[in-house]
Amino acid sequence: MTHLDIQGLSVTIPSPAGPVQAVRSIDLCIAKGEIHGLIGESGCGKTMIGMALLGLTPAGAQVAARVFKFDRIDLATSAAALRGKRIALISQDPAAALNPVLTIGRQMDDVLLTHSQQRKKDRTAAAAALLAATGLPDAAKLMKRYPHQLSGGMQQRVVIAQALATGADFLIADEPTTALDVTVGAQVLALLRKLVADRGLTVLMITHDMDVVAAVCDRATVLYAGLSVETGPASAILTRPRHPYTSALLAALPDAAPHGQKLAAIEGQIPPSTETISGCAFELRCPVATAVCHGAPPPARGSDDHHWLCHLAEGAP
């Protein structure tokens, strides 16, 4: 069953240099209980999609979509009402996401106070239980401490516990492991995987890291220049990519290059977000582009399960 259904989402932000199209056109369908990867380079609109889901786009931003629904509720009108109730955010840098001058206990309690009518004693017990669920033992001691007294991994677990405390069933994880050591990051991913299984959560995993997609995602969507260019099962995206951009991205991974060889960087730049794109957004950087790629937007190809936008029937090289 489709939990999140987004079609043709765009976010336009006014700026002195003209409107910036942070998100041009995104299709995103996520089933209940799924961990869905949202893959893209920096500046391709990943975080702005998360902000649009939370109704936290910058002032003046225009959010438009053909379909913009979460659990059959229209997000265009009720994103703010669902924020922190059904949809919660696990943000990128846990050290920045926690308030430096408040104790962990106070920050947990504020979330619980917002979302329940429990008494103080019950809230403290609930906070301890949530912290324990995220793998933080000795909650009573931990709740007296301040964020800077915790390691990065512990901070991220607290942030996850806060997200759980809202009672939300849909989590937006915005690069949750980028700021962490590789081993700690792996533990956090394992924790998320476990929470999804135990609590029936759904997760939108925003990342630029293919290893994260391989480790936890069921399905994934690849973004390029504010467009969703390829969507499919994570395994298919990683092993049988059909869009030339996806395969270029995989080829650019350090592991993909033979030892001693130059890395296969993708030449060129993402088209500026102030520009209107008439043809294929990837045309100028695409190794297999032909004359057809210029002029008209590429058609959708493939099946419901795995589809991509490309002019060329054979797709990726």
Added chain:
Amino acid sequence: MDLVRYTLRRVFLSVFVVVGVTFLVFVVAQVVPSDPAALYAGPRPTAEQIAKARVTLDLDAPLPQRFVRFATAMGTGDFGVSYKSRRLISQDLRVYLPATLELASFSTFLALLLGIPAGVIAAARRGSWLDRLGSLGSILSVAMPTFFFAMLLQLVFSQWLGILPLAGRLSQQMSISDPLPFLTGFNLIDAVTAGRPAVFLDALAHLILPALTLAAYPAGIAMRLTRAAMIEILAGRHIVAARALGLSAPRILFGHALPNAVGPALTVIGLSFAYALTGAVLVEIIFAWPGLGRYVSEAILSKDFPVIAAATLVVTLCYVMMNLVIDLTQTLVDPRVALT
């Protein structure tokens, strides 16, 4: 424990400050071109009287010996007698210091109460008419001369509206017909311990206008500093995170952002408290407030050296203590301020 060790060390360091000030006060008294003996001997003294005063004041003893005697006297709270009035200075201070401390504390409290919320609201509604009104208010409160603001308040609240008394610490019928037993010298506290609510309200009513006058400057500064700090903090990522968790706007503003922003305002308030102790002469004169500022300024004009020395030392002590309190508050508000 960190907090105890920190406090003890600060108190220990403060001793040096106080000893240093004592030394400076003593040195200044030696270089001032006036003869204490002549002052002590009274108006139009004879040479004999002056010579007698020299002996009484022990002015012919060697300097180090006199400094030790002076410092010991100061340390034990024996400030001697005023050259002018021949009254015991410690007895005078017992009356004037609480009056000034009461005024300074209350005005500091008012400055925080007005300045910080105003700064928070201005930052939250940045660019709105409320913000502009706040900015105008803070500029006015900082720029307006104290005496003018005082008279303006007297005119509006006392003359026109008639809801607050013009001057003094207590109404005459209260202070003369049925005086308050002297316990701490703080009228508010003494009224409470004596169980007399009418006196308490009367004292409070007398306190409001002078305290408001004194609070204007620090409140304006605190407002500007809080606003600037809040604007920076509200753009922070933990504020976005708090919003994404569904916390309400007032809770984010006052519960999450404000604790990050009060540091600079607190520091300024500490400085303005010290200013209020002796710099408030004008306010004390306009409101007929029997405080330290008036006492010291009179002493300065008549070169009443023991009074000046005693007041300098007492103010130094108050200032050192206030700073300690502020620094301890900072560590409570922001745990990242290391106790080192």
